[in-house]
Amino acid sequence: MPRWNLDVQPGPAGPLAAAEDAFRLIQPLAFPLYGGARRLLRFEEGEGVVRFENVGLRYGMGPEVLKDVTFNIEPNSFQFLTGPSGAGKTTLMRLLFLNMKPTRGLISLFGRDVSSLDPDEVAVIRRRIGIVFQDFRLLDHFTTYENVALPLRVLGKEEASYRAEVTELLHWVGLGDRMHVMPPVLSGGEKQRAAIARALIGRPEFLLADEPTGNVDPTLARRLLRLFVELNRSGTSVLLATHDIALMDQFDARRLVIADGRLYVYD
Amino acid sequence: MSTTDDTTVPAPPPATPGKPEKPAKPKAVPVTPIVPGATVAGRALIAVVAIMTFLAALTIGSVMAVRSTAGAWRSDVTREVTIQIRAGDKAVTDAQVRAAVDLAQQTPGILEAHVLTETETGRLLEPWLGAGLDYSDLPVPRIVVLRLDPAASPDLARLRRTLTDRIPTAALDDHRTWSRRLGAMAEGVMITGFGLLALVGVATVLSVVFATRAAVATNRTIVEVLHFVGARDGFIAAQFQRHFLKIGMQGGILGGVAAAALFGGLMSLPRFGILADPENPGIITWLDPGWLGFGGIAIAVIIIALVTALTSRITVYRTLRTIA
Ligand SMILES: Nc1ncnc2c1ncn2[C@@H]1O[C@H](COP(=O)(O)OP(=O)(O)OP(=O)(O)O)[C@@H](O)[C@H]1O
Ligand SMILES: [Mg+2]
Numbered sequence: 213m214p215r216w217n218l219d220v221q222p223g224p225a226g227p228l229a230a231a232e233d234a235f236r237l238i239q240p241l242a243f244p245l246y247g248g249a250r251r252l253l254r255f256e257e258g259e260g261v262v263r264f265e266n267v268g269l270r271y272g273m274g275p276e277v278l279k280d281v282t283f284n285i286e287p288n289s290f291q292f293l294t295g296p297s298g299a300g301k302t303t304l305m306r307l308l309f310l311n312m313k314p315t316r317g318l319i320s321l322f323g324r325d326v327s328s329l330d331p332d333e334v335a336v337i338r339r340r341i342g343i344v345f346q347d348f349r350l351l352d353h354f355t356t357y358e359n360v361a362l363p364l365r366v367l368g369k370e371e372a373s374y375r376a377e378v379t380e381l382l383h384w385v386g387l388g389d390r391m392h393v394m395p396p397v398l399s400g401g402e403k404q405r406a407a408i409a410r411a412l413i414g415r416p417e418f419l420l421a422d423e424p425t426g427n428v429d430p431t432l433a434r435r436l437l438r439l440f441v442e443l444n445r446s447g448t449s450v451l452l453a454t455h456d457i458a459l460m461d462q463f464d465a466r467r468l469v470i471a472d473g474r475l476y477v478y479d
Numbered sequence: 480m481s482t483t484d485d486t487t488v489p490a491p492p493p494a495t496p497g498k499p500e501k502p503a504k505p506k507a508v509p510v511t512p513i514v515p516g517a518t519v520a521g522r523a524l525i526a527v528v529a530i531m532t533f534l535a536a537l538t539i540g541s542v543m544a545v546r547s548t549a550g551a552w553r554s555d556v557t558r559e560v561t562i563q564i565r566a567g568d569k570a571v572t573d574a575q576v577r578a579a580v581d582l583a584q585q586t587p588g589i590l591e592a593h594v595l596t597e598t599e600t601g602r603l604l605e606p607w608l609g610a611g612l613d614y615s616d617l618p619v620p621r622i623v624v625l626r627l628d629p630a631a632s633p634d635l636a637r638l639r640r641t642l643t644d645r646i647p648t649a650a651l652d653d654h655r656t657w658s659r660r661l662g663a664m665a666e667g668v669m670i671t672g673f674g675l676l677a678l679v680g681v682a683t684v685l686s687v688v689f690a691t692r693a694a695v696a697t698n699r700t701i702v703e704v705l706h707f708v709g710a711r712d713g714f715i716a717a718q719f720q721r722h723f724l725k726i727g728m729q730g731g732i733l734g735g736v737a738a739a740a741l742f743g744g745l746m747s748l749p750r751f752g753i754l755a756d757p758e759n760p761g762i763i764t765w766l767d768p769g770w771l772g773f774g775g776i777a778i779a780v781i782i783i784a785l786v787t788a789l790t791s792r793i794t795v796y797r798t799l800r801t802i803a
Contacts, residue, residue, distance in 0.1 A: 309707065311802065331712045334803070339709035349704050353515040366710035371510055414709065 260323070261285045261418045261449045262308060267317030269303060277303050279473040281317070285418070285451060290444040292460050293453040295470035301453040302346060304470065305422050308451070309343050310334050322417070339363070342416030346423045348407040350395040356406050357382065357391040363414040378413060385409045385439070400427040408436065418449045425459055433459055514701065514722040520694040521726060524787075527690040528730025529737075531683040532783050536738030536776040538679045542672035543772030544742075549665030556654050556661060560625045560635060565648040566618040575646045576621050582642055583625050588633030591626040684786055691723060691790040695798070702798045712799050719791040727787025731780035739776055742768050
């Protein structure tokens with residue numbers, strides 16, 4: 213069994229305790245990919261990761277889904293994004309990974325006004341952001357390994373240069389023995405972990421996760437949350453969208469709440 | 480902190496690619512192409528490209544074959560003129576024929592004057608009058624065939640004038656009407672052929688464009704995911720372009736080679752006694768596209784492959800614009 217396999221072996225104290233054991237295995241790891249110090253040097257003083265100013269968004273001619281949204285995300289911070297279903301969490305995420313342009317207001321990412329970016333600059337900024345989609349978006353003709361390696365591959369890297377790194381990360385998220393199978397045969401939770409691994413492999417400075425625990429049982433949800441917390445400790449800013457109150461109660465963090473199109477921040 | 484078994488901690492990935500590394504297993508992982516190869520849409524596109532290339536190649540080959548055949552007929556027809564001398568008293572007619580031959584031979588640019596023998600004339604008339612007839616009793620006109628030098632252009636107008644002055648019963652037939660008709664026909668065929676070629680060309684390009692767009696559309700998720708993991712637009716477009724160039728080449732070569740083989744096969748039929756032309760055994764000129772035709776087919780294959788590749792590129796860029 214690989215050293216960092218997270219698969220829970222139900223021990224005498226039950227699955228939850230086993231999960232905690234698994235987590236204790238991870239905790240000291242400080243996965244070598246995520247040296248936060250190096251990354252922090254890249255932020256200008258007071259630059260921030262995200263800045264929204266009076267952002268409004270409507271789909272087509274519809275009502276404004278987001279109204280006057282103003283907030284910041286600081287380097288090395290952790291926050292939940294929550295709100296009832298249909299409140300606009302995914303919409304906000306899409307604005308954050310440059311999938312949409314706001315109808316009004318200003319968005320800046322890593323100190324750059326996003327309205328002034330050309331396509332190549334968008335690609336460069338994307339590489340600093342890891343995204344976990346609500347629906348995973350794994351490619352079915354790739355193995356799990358190839359899916360996770362994709363962000364490195366599109367940088368033009370040789371397979372040999374990242375093989376060890378990707379293999380290690382896959383072991384770390386407990387997919388060591390599922391590396392060479394295609395996503396269609398993975399379970400929901402396995403897909404979720406593959407999607408998370410793909411978001412992490414490029415060592416993002418900012419991680420966006422849309423309902424990353426939406427498809428898994430509470431135990432796995434808890435483990436994944438720990439994974440994000442661990443990632444944050446090593447220097448990545450995390451925005452985790454969820455409407456799972458129980459999950460948010462497990463970790464004391466800043467909460468961004470969307471209600472009626474407005475965003476309320478609870479520090 | 481569980482640090483009891485540090486020795487089993489996997490070695491951190493090397494900081495530099497130069498350092499020899501120990502992957503978990505040096506298991507050869509074949510790198511799957513980013514755009515999947517053997518998909519249903521991909522195979523359908525190969526079929527569409529192959530069929531359309533085949534049709535375009537058939538059109539090109541046929542048009543070129545007709546063009547060279549019409550040209551050949553025309554030059555055959557204009558390479559000869561004939562003098563006809565109405566039959567009268569045998570001795571007089573013979574003298575007139577000799578005079579006509581002399582006149583013709585004095586005209587510069589005429590290589591040869593050949594008086595058709597009775598048997599040759601008989602063969603000409605056979606289709607109308609039947610075989611085994613004795614023509615000596617019939618007032619069959621005498622015919623002198625003049626072979627013209629294609630390089631020089633003999634003054635046929637003068638020859639006609641002197642001929643009719645000296646021998647009132649003689650007439651010079653320069654096949655002008657025939658030649659003009661053939662020319663008009665060849666022109667008509669060419670105009671029709673090129674019109675057909677243009678139509679088939681447009682149809683080919685349109686169907687290849689739409690089939691390619693449909694095939695790219697089935698890969699929209701791939702475009703999106705590549706885009707979201709930070710691939711540059713140019714990288715994504717290049718992946719698709721490479722893949723679709725291959726598809727276009729495969730289909731194009733399939734169709735082009737099939738059409739060329741068909742022409743080659745038809746041209747070699749006479750060797751097996753089918754469609755043989757007794758005057759010109761071994762080759763049917765009216766099916767020979769010539770090097771222009773085969774060259775045109777090769778160019779069509781290249782153009783179709785390029786259209787496929789370019790369409791995929793444009794479609795990817797268009798898809799990317801709808802994502803952002
Ligand atoms: N492409 C679209 N076109 C038009 N309206 C849309 C579109 N996408 C989302 N909406 C609308 O915008 C609102 C916000 O949707 P969004 O997906 O952001 O909600 P959410 O908070 O992510 O919900 P959930 O928790 O169910 O995932 C909804 O009312 C939805 O119907
Ligand atoms: Mg959502």
